[in-house]
Amino acid sequence: MKRRWLIVALGAAVLIMFEARPAYAMHIMEGFLPPLWALFWFAVTIPFWVIGFRQLQRIVRDKPEVRLLLGFAAAFTFVLSALKLPSVTGSSSHPTGTGLGAILFGPWVMSVLGSIVLLFQALLIAHGGLTTLGANAFSMAVVGPFVAWLIWRGLAGRAPFWLVVFLAAALADLSTYVVTSLQLALAFPDPAGGILAAFAKFGAIFAVTQIPLAISEGILTVLIMNALQTNAAAELQALEIKGVRA
């Protein structure tokens, strides 16, 4: 009897995962992290914010007109994350845009812009939260963009263009997913198996949505970059993006 109830509950959970379209499923919610961990992730993220912000200030001092473009860039990332993507499993998911942003604007700038986007998501659509902003910013605005950028820089010219873009975007998503699972596991270690078991557990829960998302976002980013090359070569060159053929 007990087991039957559990199977029903598990079935309901799976249904929720597929049907509720967890749009920004990797955002850690307000109040979810214990205070110490929330503070810890702020402490980890703040150096990136400081360096990124200094860089932004330097860019704006040299070219004051760029600030308008930066504002639109943040808005673009936000709107991109509202795009509905067909996912491989049949449900739909939303891209994070961090891979594309890192390719277009660089990882330091993206760590500030991405955090603004995360703050907006918390304040405008109630995804994520204020006390968990440090943790979310670390996984989505720091690790994701840096992974994307390293791949983009490391592989550009050595592999086919589409493959580099795909890997940069898909691995940015995957690294975000791994880091968030790790953050949850560190805060809530498994009573039986410790942090490692908890990591596997949270990883398995989110794998259902995040792995298909990484693949579709990779494909989408390749298509966007291709379209940008044919339609917006002048704009890309104005941004001095390296590795793009004009």
Place this chain on the structure above:
Amino acid sequence: MLRIIDQYAFANRLRAVDPIQKGAIAVATILLCLVLDRPLVGWLALAWMVMVTVWYARVPLRVAGAVIGAESVFLALSVIGIAVSVGNEPPAAALLAIPFGPLWLSATGASLQTALHVLSRALGSAAALNFLILTTPLIDLIELLRRLRAPALLIELMALSYRALFVLLDTLDQMVTAQTARLGYASWRATLRSSALLGSRLFIVAYQRSQALEVALTARGFAGELRVLPLSYTVDRQLWLIGGLIGASLV
């Protein structure tokens, strides 16, 4: 969801109240939820915050409910991860245990308690955050950050993106309608193709809009700083009283 929250943020009864006041109450509640860290505090905060949002700020219950409902769905997922643990052998003191291939899924009384505990804490603080975002437009919160001496460039970037956001969102909607009318989302392949077109066109629109704005500002003597008049706010004594009561009851 975005437009609904934004709409009520502008159209609720507490719109003119100083954002410092609303922010202080929300942040204090969140901090109390986190620091006191008792399940009862979380549930109480949830009840109080929903009540203040619905009765005092006059945000319809179905709106406040929809926001917190969307949050609880995601929360449920994460809480399952805390409640259930995975092991190689059948656990000793489990309340529930089912074999799953070679692995055992189990839930103990303690883990269920932790899960409920986290659930209450997160729901309480989420309700407090919802109170803030459903009663305060983002532009007021940016103004609040300016008064708290956040760097000028950051404030400006945020104000600009907030404005750009709705411009781009409207453009996006128009493009989606046009694409849908031409069967752009009729199949999986078409959807991917249309999404890619959408993303790249949106980038170009964003770029061109920012250039147009730059030209317009330069024509009006833009010297590298955007200044706007601050809004005037009222102070709601009754709300301080309610906030104090909530704080006292939580402690």
